[in-house]
Amino acid sequence: xxxxxxxxxxxxxxxxxxxxxxxxxxxxxxxxxxxxEGDTEHxxxxxxxxSKGMNLHYVxxxxxxxxxxxxxxxxxxxxxxxxxWEDAMDxxxxxxxxxxxxxxxxxxxxxxxxxxxxxxxxIANKLTKGFLGTNxxxxxxxxxxxxxxxxxxxxxxxxxxxxxxEDIELADVFLIAGANPAWNHPILFRRLEIHKEKNPNxxxxxxxxxxxxxxxxxxxHLPIIPGTDIILYxxxxxxxxxxxxxxxxxVKNHTENFLNYRKQVMDTSLKDxxxxxxxxxxxxxxxxxxxxxxxxFITMWAMGLNxxxxxxxxxxSLLNLSLVTGKVGKPGxxxxxxxxxxxxxxxxxxxxxxxxxxxxxxxxxxQDRQDVADFWGVDQISPTPGYTATEMFxxxxxxxMKAVWIICTNPMVSLPNLGKVEKAFxxxxxxxxxxxxxxxxxxxxxxxxxxxxxxxxxxxxMTNSERRISYLTKGINPPGEARADVEILCDFAKRxxxxxxxxxxxxxxxxxxxxxTKGTNIDISYLSYDRLKNEGSIQWPVSEYRHPGTPRLFxxxxxxxxSQKAVFNIPAQIENTSEKVSPQYPFILTTGRIRDQWHxxxxxxxxxxxxxxxxxxxxxxxxxxxxIYKIKDGDVVEVKSKNGVVRVRxxxxxSIRNGVVFLPMHWGKQLENDLNRANxxxxxxxxxxxxxxxxxxxxxxxxxxxxx
Ligand code: SF4
Numbered sequence: 007x008x009x010x011x012x013x014x015x016x017x018x019x020x021x022x023x024x025x026x027x028x029x030x031x032x033x034x035x036x037x038x039x040x041x042x043e044g045d046t047e048h049x050x051x052x053x054x055x056x057s058k059g060m061n062l063h064y065v066x067x068x069x070x071x072x073x074x075x076x077x078x079x080x081x082x083x084x085x086x087x088x089x090x091w092e093d094a095m096d097x098x099x100x101x102x103x104x105x106x107x108x109x110x111x112x113x114x115x116x117x118x119x120x121x122x123x124x125x126x127x128x129i130a131n132k133l134t135k136g137f138l139g140t141n142x143x144x145x146x147x148x149x150x151x152x153x154x155x156x157x158x159x160x161x162x163x164x165x166x167x168x169x170x171x172e173d174i175e176l177a178d179v180f181l182i183a184g185a186n187p188a189w190n191h192p193i194l195f196r197r198l199e200i201h202k203e204k205n206p207n208x209x210x211x212x213x214x215x216x217x218x219x220x221x222x223x224x225x226x227h228l229p230i231i232p233g234t235d236i237i238l239y240x241x242x243x244x245x246x247x248x249x250x251x252x253x254x255x256x257v258k259n260h261t262e263n264f265l266n267y268r269k270q271v272m273d274t275s276l277k278d279x280x281x282x283x284x285x286x287x288x289x290x291x292x293x294x295x296x297x298x299x300x301x302x303f304i305t306m307w308a309m310g311l312n313x314x315x316x317x318x319x320x321x322x323s324l325l326n327l328s329l330v331t332g333k334v335g336k337p338g339x340x341x342x343x344x345x346x347x348x349x350x351x352x353x354x355x356x357x358x359x360x361x362x363x364x365x366x367x368x369x370x371x372x373q374d375r376q377d378v379a380d381f382w383g384v385d386q387i388s389p390t391p392g393y394t395a396t397e398m399f400x401x402x403x404x405x406x407m408k409a410v411w412i413i414c415t416n417p418m419v420s421l422p423n424l425g426k427v428e429k430a431f432x433x434x435x436x437x438x439x440x441x442x443x444x445x446x447x448x449x450x451x452x453x454x455x456x457x458x459x460x461x462x463x464x465x466x467x468m469t470n471s472e473r474r475i476s477y478l479t480k481g482i483n484p485p486g487e488a489r490a491d492v493e494i495l496c497d498f499a500k501r502x503x504x505x506x507x508x509x510x511x512x513x514x515x516x517x518x519x520x521x522x523t524k525g526t527n528i529d530i531s532y533l534s535y536d537r538l539k540n541e542g543s544i545q546w547p548v549s550e551y552r553h554p555g556t557p558r559l560f561x562x563x564x565x566x567x568x569s570q571k572a573v574f575n576i577p578a579q580i581e582n583t584s585e586k587v588s589p590q591y592p593f594i595l596t597t598g599r600i601r602d603q604w605h606x607x608x609x610x611x612x613x614x615x616x617x618x619x620x621x622x623x624x625x626x627x628x629x630x631x632x633x634i635y636k637i638k639d640g641d642v643v644e645v646k647s648k649n650g651v652v653r654v655r656x657x658x659x660x661s662i663r664n665g666v667v668f669l670p671m672h673w674g675k676q677l678e679n680d681l682n683r684a685n686x687x688x689x690x691x692x693x694x695x696x697x698x699x700x701x702x703x704x705x706x707x708x709x710x711x712x713x714x
Contacts, residue, residue: 018045018542020468020476021059022121022461023604025345026050026194027470028059029543032462038482040066040462049543050171050470056192057602061616065609066462066482071443073457074486086455091487091497098411098454099501101436105408106138111388113408115142115398118358119415120150120347123466123478125515126491127349128356129507130413131364133495134392135357136382137504141369141392142407144360146415147350148395150309152696153317154343155354155362160318160575161325162559163566164366164527165354169304169340170472170545170557175201176338177302181293182212183324184235184310184702188219189601191308191344194471195220209296213238214310215596216626216668217661226293229663231284232594233582233703235311239323240580241279242294243271243330251298253332260563260571261329267574274580282581284663302338303331308346309598313702315584318695319577326574334572335560345471352469355528355546356519360392361697364519365526381522383506394697395421396690402430409436413491414458418447419606419674422688422699425650440494445608447674458491459484465512466492467538473545473556475530477538523547527566582703584691591647591705593631593667597684598701603672611672623682624657626668627708632658635708642711645669647704650686653711667708671701 015034020027029048033041040063046053076094077086089097105113116134118127127145134143158165174180174197187195202208212224213235221227230238246252247268257264280287297303305328311320325341333339345351357364367374375387393401399417401407403426421427431437431451439452442460449455463484469475484490492512499507509515513535524531529549538544544555564570587594602619604610611617625643627635637643639658644651645667652669662668669684680686691700 015481017479017481019462019478019481020348020543021055021062022348023058023062024191025347025350025471026191027348027468027474027476027543028055028193030055030059030062032063032481034481040482047542050474051193054193054196057616058604058610061613062461064613066460068612069485071445071612072485072488073441073444073449073455074488075457076487077455079453086452091489094454094456095497095501098438098498101409102138102502105435109408111139112142113406114138115140115144115393115407115409116411116413117395117398117415117417118143118145118413120145120147120345120350120353121414122353122491123349123464123468124352124356124519125466125512126413126495127353127358128364128519129492129495129515131357132382132506133499133504135363135387136379136384137499137502137506139388141360141388141390142398143358143392144395144398145353145358146395146417146420147347147353148359148697149420149699149701150312150346151343151350151354152359152698153312153314153321153693156318156696157321157325157575161322161329161573163568166527166559166566167343167351167471167473168334168559169342171197172557173302173304173338173340174198177300177304178205178208178338179296179300179303180208180210181297181303181305181327182210182220182224183305183307184214185306185308185344186214186218186220186598187306187308187344188223190346190599194344199223211293211296215663215666219601226289228283228285228289228293231282231663232596232666233314234283235320236316236323236577236580237274237279238283238285238290239327240271240274241276241290242297243267243326244274245276245291245294246298246327246330247271249295249298251294252330256332256563257330260565261574262569262571263574263576266576267326267330270576297327297331303328303333304339305341306344308344310702312698313700314582314698315691315693315700315703316577316579316582317693317698319579322575322577329572329574335558335563337558343471348470349468351471351473352467355469360394363387365523366528396692396699397697399427399430400690402434405433408434409438410434411438411440412448413440414442416446416448416606416608416674418451419683419685420671422685422701423649423690424683424685426690440491442488443608445611446606456494457486457488458494459488463488464490467516469546474543475533475538475546476543477535582700584700584703585705587665587705591707593665593706593708595645595647595667595669595687595704595706596702597669597671597688599672600670603670605672606674607672620670623654623670623673623684625654625708626659626662627656628662628664628666629658629660630664632656637708637710643708644711645687645706645708647687647706649689651681652684652686653681656708667706
């Protein structure tokens with residue numbers, strides 16, 4: 007909705023950074039310059055914005071980095087040159103047709119993003135799975151949420167976050183596991199801070215090898231040794247059982263597989279668990295007793311659990327604590343995964359991953375595949391899961407895949423094992439990059455660059471961490487010849503000769519997706535653009551015309567499994583043993599984010615005031631380790647893994663366990679040089695269940711750098 011105030015157009019929209027999904031009022035002046043303020047009426051943030059959100063207008067107003075027109079190169083030995091949209095799209099279609107004819111549909115694929123709007127995600131999936139005939143479409147959400155997706159599905163029967171932000175104000179014990187929401191989900195964390203300020207009985211427990219801003223706020227901080235999370239959560243489970251602080255009725259009547267859970271948690275004594283985790287038995291007991299006597303117990307987690315070669319198992323062990331205490335489906339209770347990207351959740355809804363189908367249908371189920379094929383008017387959907395993020399780049403490097411189309415993501419900084427990603431690009435026959443900014447390192451590797459519209463420049467919907475769907479209004483025109491992503495994809499589909507992409511506007515795409523949800527557990531068939539525009543954001547499912555939305559799932563204790571019971575899943579492995587520290591590589595490297603930057607800095611890196619927080623990447627090293635390894639604060643250090651090298655300054659700190667070092671993942675080649683990229687060091691090692699890479703456990707050496 008547009009409102010005119012003092013010749014400024016004001017529109018309500020949603021922040022384009024993290025999955026918290028704060029409401030923003032954007033002011034647009036007659037020269038199309040944008041200003042932002044928090045939306046005081048929004049249920050998520052009530053007017054608050056974090057440093058990233060409140061500086062979002064700088065990103066929109068500065069178009070100096072924007073890709074303004076299509077660019078193409080006819081061969082790798084020629085530079086890219088400006089071309090018309092006609093030539094660009096004809097070439098893309100001609101190359102895809104030729105590759106599919108010669109090598110089959112699995113030779114091509116799309117790599118997209120949790121920043122895409124739901125309509126974009128939907129169309130890209132329809133195009134790939136329905137019409138190109140391959141499931142080779144994956145997303146950078148694979149790098150952050152896929153372990154949680156698998157764990158939710160196996161525990162509750164579907165990928166369903168059960169609770170809402172409003173449950174924060176109703177809970178009294180919070181277990182924050184492998185997450186630093188104070189920096190990465192700041193407004194959500196602010197709600198927790200306010201709640202605790204008002205209710206001193208509220209207890210916050212943070213589990214993290216680093217003393218983060220969230221850990222500093224906590225009543226109890228458990229700085230466990232990286233990779234030992236499951237041992238801790240099993241030990242807590244054991245203590246809950248031993249002290250009789252479990253919900254017998256819930257466990258008996260609404261869950262399956264408790265006896266196997268009991269058996270596993272009883273296998274390790276509290277004493278052994280404490281030793282393995284590097285904490286005390288008393289701490290385990292204290293945390294268990296708090297959870298066991300809580301009225302409202304919420305777990306929050308993010309990358310510390312998900313980004314691991316045992317990520318799904320880690321998720322299981324945490325979800326099991328909610329099951330054993332019966333703390334699901336009640337106000338102020340439940341497990342709550344925190345999504346990092348604004349529409350990672352929307353992407354999951356439309357089946358935006360190589361192994362998923364839209365509306366939570368199952369790629370492995372023949373009837374589900376046929377239902378989706380019938381809906382799209384195609385003969386069939388391939389039963390073969392597509393390549394996941396890292397598999398896709400492996401397949402490009404090995405020559406099994408020939409072409410990749412990348413939308414709104416920067417794998418040349420964000421994927422693990424960047425040496426391999428570089429090889430993949432060199433070996434690929436055709437690379438398309440559809441994005442807004444030349445600041446993405448990936449653009450340099452593209453044969454075809456397509457300029458896309460950004461935030462405020464297109465319309466569509468997003469779903470935040472609590473299943474809340476928001477409508478984003480178009481307020482300004484994109485610069486140059488940039489076009490909305492759905493327009494580009496539909497144009498391509500038509501040039502490929504596919505039916506079913508003749509939409510006249512984005513709303514028609516949304517309505518098609520909504521119709522697909524009818525009768526499913528994520529039903530939004532009655533949620534129109536008009537309703538979202540007039541009434542604001544709503545949480546799915548919204549299965550009737552006047553349905554108010556659903557803040558909480560499973561209130562009837564009926565889960566989406568065939569038995570309607572939640573399942574205790576038993577971790578196959580209780581400790582990350584993918585690597586062992588050695589005299590040659592004595593540190594465990596964990597990578598992550600810092601407060602004022604987001605992803606690969608293509609947006610936040612433009613904003614001078616956000617760069618003040620950290621102007622360059624630093625390696626956080628424990629002070630004692632600094633002493634032992636003769637490293638001083640500010641020294642340039644060389645960090646080496648079996649995979650690569652990084653050269654950055656060291657920051658000595660008491661805030662990290664000894665034996666562990668931390669490096670932010672944001673910096674890429676464009677911003678400094680290629681020796682500052684954390685992912686030079688990481689491996690393409692993934693969780694076998696979720697295919698999510700392990701960014702939190704790489705053994706490295708750290709030495710003071712001596713100039714040769
Ligand atoms: Fe944007 Fe997330 Fe900050 Fe809210 S918390 S303003 S959604 S970055």
